[in-house]
Amino acid sequence: MRTFQMQRYSAIALLVFLTIHMIVVHYPPFHIDFGIILERMESPVWKVIDIAFLFFVLMHALTGAYMVITDFESAFNYRKGLAWAAIVIGVAAFFYGSATIWAFQPPV
Amino acid sequence: MYTSTGFISWLLRRISGIALVLYLFMHLWVIGSANSGPEVFDARLNAVQTPLFKLFEIALLAAVVYHAFDGIRLLIVHYFDVTEYRKSLFYAVFAVAAILTIAGGVPILLFMLNG
Amino acid sequence: MSNNNAQRTVTVRIQRFNPDTDKKPYMQDYQVEMKPGMTVLDALHEIKTHQDGTVTYRRSCRHAICGSCAMHINGRNTLACNTPLKNEVTHKNTVTIGPLPYLPVIKDMVVDRTTFWEEYLRVKPWLIPPDDIPEKEFRMSQDEVKALHDAETCIMCGACYSSCAVIGLNKKYIGPHALLKSFMRVLDPRDSSPAERLEEVSGADGVYRCHTIFNCIDACPKGLNPTQAIETLRKLAQKRQKLEEARRERQKHLNEPIPA
Numbered sequence: 447m448r449t450f451q452m453q454r455y456s457a458i459a460l461l462v463f464l465t466i467h468m469i470v471v472h473y474p475p476f477h478i479d480f481g482i483i484l485e486r487m488e489s490p491v492w493k494v495i496d497i498a499f500l501f502f503v504l505m506h507a508l509t510g511a512y513m514v515i516t517d518f519e520s521a522f523n524y525r526k527g528l529a530w531a532a533i534v535i536g537v538a539a540f541f542y543g544s545a546t547i548w549a550f551q552p553p554v
Numbered sequence: 555m556y557t558s559t560g561f562i563s564w565l566l567r568r569i570s571g572i573a574l575v576l577y578l579f580m581h582l583w584v585i586g587s588a589n590s591g592p593e594v595f596d597a598r599l600n601a602v603q604t605p606l607f608k609l610f611e612i613a614l615l616a617a618v619v620y621h622a623f624d625g626i627r628l629l630i631v632h633y634f635d636v637t638e639y640r641k642s643l644f645y646a647v648f649a650v651a652a653i654l655t656i657a658g659g660v661p662i663l664l665f666m667l668n669g
Numbered sequence: 670m671s672n673n674n675a676q677r678t679v680t681v682r683i684q685r686f687n688p689d690t691d692k693k694p695y696m697q698d699y700q701v702e703m704k705p706g707m708t709v710l711d712a713l714h715e716i717k718t719h720q721d722g723t724v725t726y727r728r729s730c731r732h733a734i735c736g737s738c739a740m741h742i743n744g745r746n747t748l749a750c751n752t753p754l755k756n757e758v759t760h761k762n763t764v765t766i767g768p769l770p771y772l773p774v775i776k777d778m779v780v781d782r783t784t785f786w787e788e789y790l791r792v793k794p795w796l797i798p799p800d801d802i803p804e805k806e807f808r809m810s811q812d813e814v815k816a817l818h819d820a821e822t823c824i825m826c827g828a829c830y831s832s833c834a835v836i837g838l839n840k841k842y843i844g845p846h847a848l849l850k851s852f853m854r855v856l857d858p859r860d861s862s863p864a865e866r867l868e869e870v871s872g873a874d875g876v877y878r879c880h881t882i883f884n885c886i887d888a889c890p891k892g893l894n895p896t897q898a899i900e901t902l903r904k905l906a907q908k909r910q911k912l913e914e915a916r917r918e919r920q921k922h923l924n925e926p927i928p929a
Contacts, residue, residue: 447906450877454632457625464622480592480599507575514568516873519839525873539579542586549588556770556832557744560882564834567880628881632904637897640883 449509449529456506463499480550487550500543508532559644567624570617577614608666612659619658620651679703679758681712683724684767686774694774696765703754709764710738710749726778733890736826740778741767746828746888769831784840785830792843792869794850799861803924807859810927819893820853829885829895841874845885845895848876852898855905855912861920863905864913871906 470486486492512532516525587598627647630636636643678700686694699720701712710728717724726749728738733751740749743757743765757764772780829845830836836844843851851870855863870876876899885895905912 447871447877449873450903451907454629458629461622461626464618468618480588480595503578507578510571511575514572517835517838517878519841522839522841522874539582543582546582546586546588556746556834556837556884556888558882558884558887560884560887561834564880564882631881631896632900635897637883637886637894637900640886 449512452505453509453513456502456509459498459502460506463495463502466495467499484550487547493547493550496547497544500547501540504536504539504543508536559641563624563644563647566620570621573614573617574621577617605666608662612655612662615658615662616651616655619654620647623647623650677703677762679712679754680761680763681716682763682765683713683716683777684765685724685777686768687723687776694767698763701754703758707754708750709740709742709752709754709757709766712754712764713749713766725776734824736824739769739826739828739831739890741770741831746770746832748826748828748890751890769827771831771833771837772827780827780831782827785827785844785846788843788847789825789850792847792851792854792866794847794854796854796857796860797862798859799920799923805924807923808925808927809858813856813858816856817853820849820898822891823849823893824891826890828888828890829893832884832888834882834884835878835880839874839878842878843870843875845879845899848879848902849893849895849898852902855902858916858919859923861916862913863916864909867902867906867909867912870902871909876902876906 487496509532512525512528515521515528521528584598584602585595588595624647627643630643631640681699681701682696683699684694685691685697699716701715704711708731710731713724713726713728717726726738726740728750729735730737731750733748736748738749739746742749742752743759746769749766754764766778768774768778768780772782772785775781823846825846827846829849833842833845835842848870851866854860855866860866879896879899881896881900883896886893889895
């Protein structure tokens, strides 16, 4: 039940965040580089939005992958281990991604 | 095998979902190069802005759009009593996803061709 | 009209499998003369009595109430006994019949339904009555009866169970048939343990394993709606304590007349 709720609520959050992401990042012109991203990322509000986006996207991706894998009967019996693996991957990716978002600082 | 519109929709949802998970980790790796400074970042970003990756981007757009609208369909089924209209909902999702993929894909293609 | 009633011969393609002699299933064609009002089951009878006695299938009541003759006819699950042969004949003048998919085949159209019945018993499909039973009858309102009525007409044929793609992957999933029964008992005001039932069906192999593919609705020969039942259980599972309390309150008035 928890997996399902996490997946549903993160899905609803993603509908909002992904729309924002698609509009601000990929709106023409299509060329992007460090400088262009930096203009936006200088504001702490965008940093917070991006970290929240990262959190929900990881939650949705990992619960989704967990559901796909545990649909197979052979994997279903190992679902405890798979859940822990997903949590470990999720935490690691979250910290790595947050560090990336943090790294968009004006060069000193 | 029991094929039906629902089965096809589920299969597409699965495939696009798995593709998006793989993309997400690739995306984290590419953007993660910002940890090592602007030069590395721009170099790695340029590596994934070749015409081949633009084609992948259209596939990515299709996967995102389909997965998102299929998700909206599931939310509608969950919160409203609409199982009667399941066929129409499937086709609506297929149509909307196709239209948005074309609407987004054509500019990407033009950008790719014009440089 | 005369054209419709005229007798014509149709090809019935049957999936054959005998575990003693065959390595894998194969298709065998039979020619059957179509008579007016003939059902698919009648065609199978015709083949078994007059052409090939080894064709094996289950059937009993032949009026869609026993649930024995569920089969895979022209790519969908339905009962052979209430499906007119005329409606199933394709433009190639054939009808294809096979066993229920995703289940182990015992012989020809007979499948092993062990997991089907195990999951059915697991959700305790019987009524668990309250401790103090009313002296006369239980009284329910029209609306309460209406909510369960559809689910009660399930004949346990297995058409929904074997159309479910999740069952195809994972036999540990409870399955649409048992979840429909559970739904019926959870909503029944006479049943005294809705929270316990919801606990049972809300695990990793329960209602949240359903991926809303809708095959069960398409397959059901009785026109029932297991998907909606599963969606309802999902919603109720998140507030099961509240439901349990409401049920306790409701059961204090089981022998009282329903206010109009």
